[in-house]
Structure formats: structure tokens, C-alpha cells
Amino acid sequence: MTIHKIQAYRASLLHFTDDPLHNPDGTHRHEDGLLIVNDGLVQAAGDYQQLKSTLPADVVIEHFPGKIITPGFIDTHIHYPQTDIIASPAPGLLPWLEQYTFPAERQFENPLHAREVADFFLDELVRCGTTTAMVYCTVHPESVDAFFEASTARNLRMVAGKVLMDRNCPEFLRDTAEDGIRDSETLIKKWHKHGRQLYAITPRFAPTSSPAQMQLAGELARAYPDTFIQTHVAENQDECAWARSLFPEARSYLDIYDRYGLMRERAMFAHCIWLNDEDRARMAATRSAVALCPTSNLFLGSGLFDFQRAEAQNVPLSLATDVGGGTSFSMLQTMNAAYKVARMGGTYLPATRMFYLATLGGARSMQLEGCIGNFVAGAEADFNVLDPQATPLLKRRTASCDSLEELLFALALLGDDRSIAATYAAGKRVSGMKVPSEASIF
Incomplete structure (x- = not known):
């Protein structure tokens, strides 16, 4: 039996390559996405339909339907x-x-x-x-x-x-x-x-x-x-x-x-x-x-x-x-407080900016961009699986969201530790429940 160093994770993907406050094109979202990890590092991240054929035929995909994968x-x-x-x-x-x-x-x-x-x-x-x-x-x-x-x-x-x-x-x-x-x-x-x-x-x-x-x-x-x-x-x-x-x-x-x-x-x-x-x-x-x-x-x-x-x-x-x-x-609860502090000072803090600050913004501030903070090729594969339906209130609120900003805002203002379905470090699950996988059949 072949033992692969490659893992694959399917869900909605979200990460940043720039600050969305200054560059809207820095937000990358794939509604049906695939994150491919090779020996603990990101090999590729993008659209599932475009990337699935690049996987070895016997690689098993961990599938998180209805969830969002973001950088840790x-x-x-x-x-x-x-x-x-x-x-x-x-x-x-x-x-x-x-x-x-x-x-x-x-x-x-x-x-x-x-x-x-x-x-x-x-x-x-x-x-x-x-x-x-x-x-x-x-x-x-x-x-x-x-x-x-x-x-x-x-x-x-x-x-x-x-x-x-x-x-x-x-x-x-x-x-x-x-x-x-x-x-x-x-x-x-x-x-x-x-x-x-x-x-x-x-x-x-x-x-x-x-x-x-x-x-x-x-x-x-x-x-x-x-x-x-x-x-x-x-x-x-x-x-x-x-x-x-x-x-x-x-x-x-x-x-x-x-x-x-x-x-x-x-x-x-x-x-x-x-x-x-x-x-x-x-x-x-x-x-x-x-x-x-x-x-x-x-x-x-x-x-x-x-x-x-x-x-x-x-x-x-x-x-x-x-x-x-x-x-x-919880960084989600921290986003909640940051939004309110900003509003009290007369600043509106969009949800995409809050998620940026908690991921790539942190990596950039630490001079670790390219190592952690997003899904560029070669970055360390640290990521979360977010559940927009983690609580009855979140489930009800996110059911009517019609934009990425609205969905992320609901997670930031209503989410907490219960919204984290799983956490992975260097491609290995370190918290949360393992979900059923699907065979990689093309």
C-alpha cells in the first residue's frame, strides 16, 4: 500500500494575499475549494473542480460540506x-x-x-x-x-x-x-x-x-x-x-x-x-x-x-x-470586541479586515508572510475548519447571508470556540472531530 505525504481537504476556502482595506483583490474565496497539503506544507489551494485531477488517484479527500477552511x-x-x-x-x-x-x-x-x-x-x-x-x-x-x-x-x-x-x-x-x-x-x-x-x-x-x-x-x-x-x-x-x-x-x-x-x-x-x-x-x-x-x-x-x-x-x-x-x-470573540472598539472611535471595521488581521495581518506584523497566515504554495499548512451553523443562532442567521462579508460578519459577531469544527497544524489535525472522508474518484 502506498503511503502518501499528500492530504487533501475540501470545503469553502478563504485566505488573503493582501490587506482587503487597500486591495479588494487580496481576498481569495473558493465556494467549493480544495486545499492540497504535501508533507505539512501547502501544495495548492483553489477551485475543487480545477485541482482534483492533480491528486494521485488513491488520495482520500477529507470533505467538510457547509464549512469554511481558513488559515489558522x-x-x-x-x-x-x-x-x-x-x-x-x-x-x-x-x-x-x-x-x-x-x-x-x-x-x-x-x-x-x-x-x-x-x-x-x-x-x-x-x-x-x-x-x-x-x-x-x-x-x-x-x-x-x-x-x-x-x-x-x-x-x-x-x-x-x-x-x-x-x-x-x-x-x-x-x-x-x-x-x-x-x-x-x-x-x-x-x-x-x-x-x-x-x-x-x-x-x-x-x-x-x-x-x-x-x-x-x-x-x-x-x-x-x-x-x-x-x-x-x-x-x-x-x-x-x-x-x-x-x-x-x-x-x-x-x-x-x-x-x-x-x-x-x-x-x-x-x-x-x-x-x-x-x-x-x-x-x-x-x-x-x-x-x-x-x-x-x-x-x-x-x-x-x-x-x-x-x-x-x-x-x-x-x-x-x-x-x-x-x-x-477565541479570536472570533476578539474580533467582536475589535469591531465595537473601532465603532466607538468612529471607524468601521469590515469583517474581511478582521479575518485578515487575525491571519495574514498577524503573519506580516511578525515578518512571517510566506511561512504562515495564508495558503500560498510552500506555506505551512496550519488551518481551521469554521462551522457557520455551530449554534442555533448562527445557523439561523447565516442561512440568510447573501455575501461573503455578511457571512464573515456573522461569524465574527456571533461565533466563539464552538464555531471551530477542527484545527490542523502542519497538515495534522490537533483539535476537533475527524469527519468522514470521501474517496478521490474522478
């Missing part, structure tokens, strides 16, 4: 150690950190605890259709090892890093400027580009890193230019004032990172609510990207992201859940 969602900002404190009450960001976040993170010095949480966290991500995320671990190197071991076991494309934090935090979570960088470099050598794993240099945020640690983080970023950088900026007005008081020489909160060489391609800044036009110009010039975190911003009362100003200045945008400040692992 990309979550560009999330904290796996905060899984167990999601939906914890607090009057704002800083009290929330002190009361819930720091005590929870203390437990991650225990590798067994870290691995148990990492396993649950990754299972929850793929159950919600997310196949790539930029993930914060804790200050403990053991938390990074546990996370990457769990991700490697599932063959997921993940980015993660050890938090750097040498001041303004509990002693039990404090590293030193030198030890934090030394540990980070060891982890880079161990995990960066190990299989599908990638490393992110991770100063938590400027107030919890001393100038010495920020300086060393910038030097590490220059020494390893293909690593990622992830941190927080301009989330909350109290936080902004605090950061400026600690770095009085900086022009702005964002400028703190710029001064230490932490703005470049593959740098991801969460929130970015309280930036000014000069800040946004620096984001665009350095190709540093924004991770939009709407459920977290609403939950913590941080503010509303200014879509209009960011778009006007060509700032790279992506979408993120920010669990545990964020209130859902």
Missing part, C-alpha cells in the same frame, strides 16, 4: 501563565498585576506546574482555532522550557520568551539585569528555530526593567537580529505616567524602547492606546507592530485603540487576545 488564527500577544487568572476582578491594570498576576506567576518556578498549564493553554488555543501565538512565559527559565516542550509535542508554530523583570516587582519574581539576559541567551540557543519554535526577547514593560536591563536587552536583540521582541506600551494612562517618571530623558513611553534599540522588524508592542503621532511614525518607520488587545483594554478600562490614526500613518496591525487580561481565547 495568529494571536500576537498572550500570557500562558495567566490562564488560571482569566476573569479576575480588579479596578485597573496595576492593582490587577499585584493582586492576581504576580502571585500566579510565582508558581511557574515548578516545572511540573508550568508544563500542566502549558498543555492546557495550548489545547485551549487550538480548540479556538489559534495555531500561532506570541506568548509570554514568566521570569523562570523553567517556564519557557515547559512551554516549548509542550508546543514541540504538538508541532505548533509558536513564539515565546522569558520575561525580563529586575525591579518594581515582588522579590520572588525578580531577576537581575545580567542573569536575565544570560538566561535569555541560553534559551535562544536552545529553542530559537528548534523545529517550529521561535524566541522572543521579552522585557515585561519598561517600568519593571532597569536602564541596565533595557540596555542589555537591546544588545541581545542586536546580537540575534532574527529573534522577536515583545513587550507592552501605552496601555494605561497611570502606567504611561509611571514609565515617564522612571525614564525622564525619554520623549515618550515608546521612546524608552527606541532609545535602547528595541524597535525593529519582529518587534511586537501590545496595546499602543496612548501613542502620539510621532510615536506612530516611529512604529511605521521601524516596522514595529501593534498587537491590538480589545477584550483586555475593555476589561481593564485602559482605553480605545485609535484605528483611524494608526491606519493614516501605516502602522502594522495585528489582533491579540491578551489572556489573562483579555477575557477569551
Whole structure:
């Protein structure tokens, strides 16, 4: 019996090759589509009738009638150690950190605890259709090892890093400027580009890193230019004032990172609510990207992201859940919140744009276009199977949809984890029920 490395999946296909806000031709939809995967990579994606004859005669097609195959969602900002404190009450960001976040993170010095949480966290991500995320671990190197071991076991494309934090935090979570960088470099050598794993240099945020640690983080970023950088900026007005008081020489909160060489391609800044036009110009010039975190911003009362100003200045945008400040692992529910935040600021966010931000927009912001985020030939075959009839309300609403935009809008506003029928990583099912296949008969 011939064992093929080729798999084939039939359903409606949707992916993007450009931002639909600027190029309507960047949206690709095949009502009856076929996705062909060869050894974990996309071989072809297009119309079923046109592509079916290219398959070997004995390849079995997995058929998902009535479903939509999209690239796996990309979550560009999330904290796996905060899984167990999601939906914890607090009057704002800083009290929330002190009361819930720091005590929870203390437990991650225990590798067994870290691995148990990492396993649950990754299972929850793929159950919600997310196949790539930029993930914060804790200050403990053991938390990074546990996370990457769990991700490697599932063959997921993940980015993660050890938090750097040498001041303004509990002693039990404090590293030193030198030890934090030394540990980070060891982890880079161990995990960066190990299989599908990638490393992110991770100063938590400027107030919890001393100038010495920020300086060393910038030097590490220059020494390893293909690593990622992830941190927080301009989330909350109290936080902004605090950061400026600690770095009085900086022009702005964002400028703190710029001064230490932490703005470049593959740098991801969460929130970015309280930036000014000069800040946004620096984001665009350095190709540093924004991770939009709407459920977290609403939950913590941080503010509303200014879509209009960011778009006007060509700032790279992506979408993120920010669990545990964020209130859902689901990127569909995150789209729901993003739409409402945009409307409150006077911007209309089409559904195609929301799906773009959650797929190719994330890949572009991470400088991973061509690797993940769409179905171009050679891309890694990470994808979702969306069910527009997953709930009685969705089934009723989508039955009368007469356009792609209307269908996607219903999924974004009414969908959640139940809308993900299956999730695949590198062509292998990692979540959801296997469906009956059909023989490839032509």
C-alpha cells in the first residue's frame, strides 16, 4: 500500500494575499475549494473542480460540506501563565498585576506546574482555532522550557520568551539585569528555530526593567537580529505616567524602547492606546507592530485603540487576545470586541479586515508572510475548519447571508470556540472531530 505525504481537504476556502482595506483583490474565496497539503506544507489551494485531477488517484479527500477552511488564527500577544487568572476582578491594570498576576506567576518556578498549564493553554488555543501565538512565559527559565516542550509535542508554530523583570516587582519574581539576559541567551540557543519554535526577547514593560536591563536587552536583540521582541506600551494612562517618571530623558513611553534599540522588524508592542503621532511614525518607520488587545483594554478600562490614526500613518496591525487580561481565547470573540472598539472611535471595521488581521495581518506584523497566515504554495499548512451553523443562532442567521462579508460578519459577531469544527497544524489535525472522508474518484 502506498503511503502518501499528500492530504487533501475540501470545503469553502478563504485566505488573503493582501490587506482587503487597500486591495479588494487580496481576498481569495473558493465556494467549493480544495486545499492540497504535501508533507505539512501547502501544495495548492483553489477551485475543487480545477485541482482534483492533480491528486494521485488513491488520495482520500477529507470533505467538510457547509464549512469554511481558513488559515489558522495568529494571536500576537498572550500570557500562558495567566490562564488560571482569566476573569479576575480588579479596578485597573496595576492593582490587577499585584493582586492576581504576580502571585500566579510565582508558581511557574515548578516545572511540573508550568508544563500542566502549558498543555492546557495550548489545547485551549487550538480548540479556538489559534495555531500561532506570541506568548509570554514568566521570569523562570523553567517556564519557557515547559512551554516549548509542550508546543514541540504538538508541532505548533509558536513564539515565546522569558520575561525580563529586575525591579518594581515582588522579590520572588525578580531577576537581575545580567542573569536575565544570560538566561535569555541560553534559551535562544536552545529553542530559537528548534523545529517550529521561535524566541522572543521579552522585557515585561519598561517600568519593571532597569536602564541596565533595557540596555542589555537591546544588545541581545542586536546580537540575534532574527529573534522577536515583545513587550507592552501605552496601555494605561497611570502606567504611561509611571514609565515617564522612571525614564525622564525619554520623549515618550515608546521612546524608552527606541532609545535602547528595541524597535525593529519582529518587534511586537501590545496595546499602543496612548501613542502620539510621532510615536506612530516611529512604529511605521521601524516596522514595529501593534498587537491590538480589545477584550483586555475593555476589561481593564485602559482605553480605545485609535484605528483611524494608526491606519493614516501605516502602522502594522495585528489582533491579540491578551489572556489573562483579555477575557477569551477565541479570536472570533476578539474580533467582536475589535469591531465595537473601532465603532466607538468612529471607524468601521469590515469583517474581511478582521479575518485578515487575525491571519495574514498577524503573519506580516511578525515578518512571517510566506511561512504562515495564508495558503500560498510552500506555506505551512496550519488551518481551521469554521462551522457557520455551530449554534442555533448562527445557523439561523447565516442561512440568510447573501455575501461573503455578511457571512464573515456573522461569524465574527456571533461565533466563539464552538464555531471551530477542527484545527490542523502542519497538515495534522490537533483539535476537533475527524469527519468522514470521501474517496478521490474522478
